[in-house]
Amino acid sequence: MNSYSRCSVEDTFANGDEKIICDAILLMTFNDPDWKWVQNKLLDFLSSPSESIRGVSATCLGHLARIHGVLEKGKVIKKLSALRADKDISGQVESAMEDIEMFL
Template identity: 35%
Template sequence: MNECERLMEYRSPSPVSREEAEEAFEKGSVDEICASLISVALHISDRKWVEAHIVAYLRHSDAVLRRCAAVSLGHSARIHGAVGPEALSALRDLLVDPAMSGSAEDAMDDIEMFTRSK
């Protein structure tokens, strides 16, 4: 299975604790980090904590991790109904990268659809 097929495969993410996620962020493989990013976006209620980790991966050198972070930010916007300015800025930076623009645009669409003005 190539990278695109692997990314398109739907897997229901299991909830992880903050401690499990932080361990994956520190020592995990790309797949473990991606799974943890998506899981925390869906299951951790502290939006600011979630976004801090997403932002770090939106700025990561690995394209797969940046893509996972963009997807995670879209999920977080849907779950939390808000996105902070730092996360939005980091996502906008990906819009000019041809390799990331599709994922970044999808996340921006999610943010526009699911966030509310505060």
């Protein structure tokens, strides 16, 4: 995936390949101007059975806060807080929460 289009990332998300989905999540986070759409996609991905997808989604919520300076903070913190006990991604969750506090 060389250039960004929302249609291409949506197609990638439907693909099911974990590595490619993670790459598309990063691409979306850094390139889509609609922070709210990206935020909601990331929140959805936090429920993925894939540790990698959950982890990169948590990390990208921190990136989104840094890039745009805005999120639906209460909604995002609530979802991230619920994942603090997820030992597979707890470090990424904590980092994202720190980034959100720093940039919002």
